Amino acid sequence: MATVLHIEDDPVNRRLVTKLLAAAGHRVVDAATGLEGIRLAEQVEPDLILVDINIPDLDGYEVTLRLRGIPALAATPIVAITAEGDRETSLAVGCDGFLGKPIDARVFARRIERFIAGRRERGDQASGEARLRVKSQEIVARLEAKVRELSDANARLEEMARLRREFLRNVTHELATPMTPVVGYLRLLQNQDLGPLSAAQVKCVEAMSGSTDRLRAVVDLLLDVSTYESGDMAFTSRPYDFLSVAREAVDEVRGLATSLGVELVQEPAARGPGSQGDADKIRRAMVHVLDNAVKFSPPGAQVCVAVRRVEGRGHDGESPAGYALLVADDGPGVASSKLERVFEPFYQVDGTRTRKHQGVGLGLAFARRVFEAHGGTVSMQSPPVDDVAGHRATGTLVMLKASRDGGAKGHER
Helix, strand or coil: ECCCCEHHHHHHHHHHHHHHHHHCCCCEEECHHHHHHHHHHHCCCEEEEEECCCCCCCHHHHHHHHHHHCHHHHHCCCCEEECCCCCCHHHHHCCEEEEECCCCCCHHHHHHHHHHHHHCCCCCCCHHHHHHHHHHHHHHHHHHHHHHHHHHHHHHHHHHHHHHHHCCCCCCHHHHHHHHHHHHHHHHHHCCCCCCCHHHHHHHHHHHHHHHHHHHHHHHHHHHHHHCCCCCCCCCCCECCCHHHHHHHHHHHHHHHHHCCEEECHHHHHHCCCEEHHHCCCHHHHHHEEEEHCCCCCCCEEEEEEEEEEECCCCCCCCCCEEEEEEEEEECCCCCCCCHHCCCCCCCCCCCCCCCCCCCHHHHHHHHHHHHHCCEEEEECCCCCEEEECCCCCCCCEEEEEEECCCCCCCCC
16 A cells, blocks of 8 residues: 555545545545645655646645655655646656546556556656756746745734834823823722712722722733833842742732632742842732633632742852742643743733633733843743642643843843
């Protein structure tokens, strides 16, 4: 039994070839485009490749030229099968045979088996060289046009990114401006500085205050991300204690965890040498990660937290190179294909309006940018491969590492 790769965009022709070759005892792998065919050829390493000349993206001639440049496929027979292609050009670019369409079902399998057994067609050398030069010139012209197209598209994307940054900055400003008096007046009402409130009024003001705090947190996050992307985010660089900042962040989300029935479990950690950087932004980055872990955990689950030293030595040769906050949860986890995408601004695994969890998709993006500015990294495992606080979580494990000596680099882009 031979494995045959069939590169053909017409599903009817693909089914016919599969039926005829399968009846003869062969395995057929299909590809609908030239690029897909090249990928499968490298992956499968078939015994023979059938390629239609008129296929999307790269045509059959270009696919053959590319396949002939792959060492593992150098000796693999390639047969062009087409209604409109040219036999001499097909042989010139590297095909070993040429079959016309429509396919003759009575003899097709036998003809293919001859090529598998070693049959090779040869074209006229002088004619082939001329045709190969013409085809090469056509490919160069197509590449030139594609480069221009991609350059134009890249310029448009850069302009769109600039407009997005400006829009984000302007919207954030427009939201933040009216928030200031709202927050101020709500505080006056809560403190009853404008007169006593009834129990019902107190309840209403508390509800309004909670919603306002949530909105203000979103606005602050939008402001942080927009200033970071525009290169205007400023960091302070002062001594701080990583462990103390982590404990403050945990305390900040403890109320949310309690309300959702999630237990926060902290691994014991010894206080170590101080670090240098922007403690406030470090704390806020930690809060976003912890908040995510709590929100995505089912009731009764645990979110396990640990602060650990990063291996290596700092500038003094004795202190640790840095510290890491580990946050593990028993939530639904993240698909491996999306482990990096979740750190992109505005990206959400479930971005529908009916999603269960709130958020605008900026928390993890902000956390990564803050820790990278402190000479560190933010990464995710799903499912976790490490224990945290004696527990192997089933959802995700986010690791926030910061350099002890790196300080914070302001105005990063």
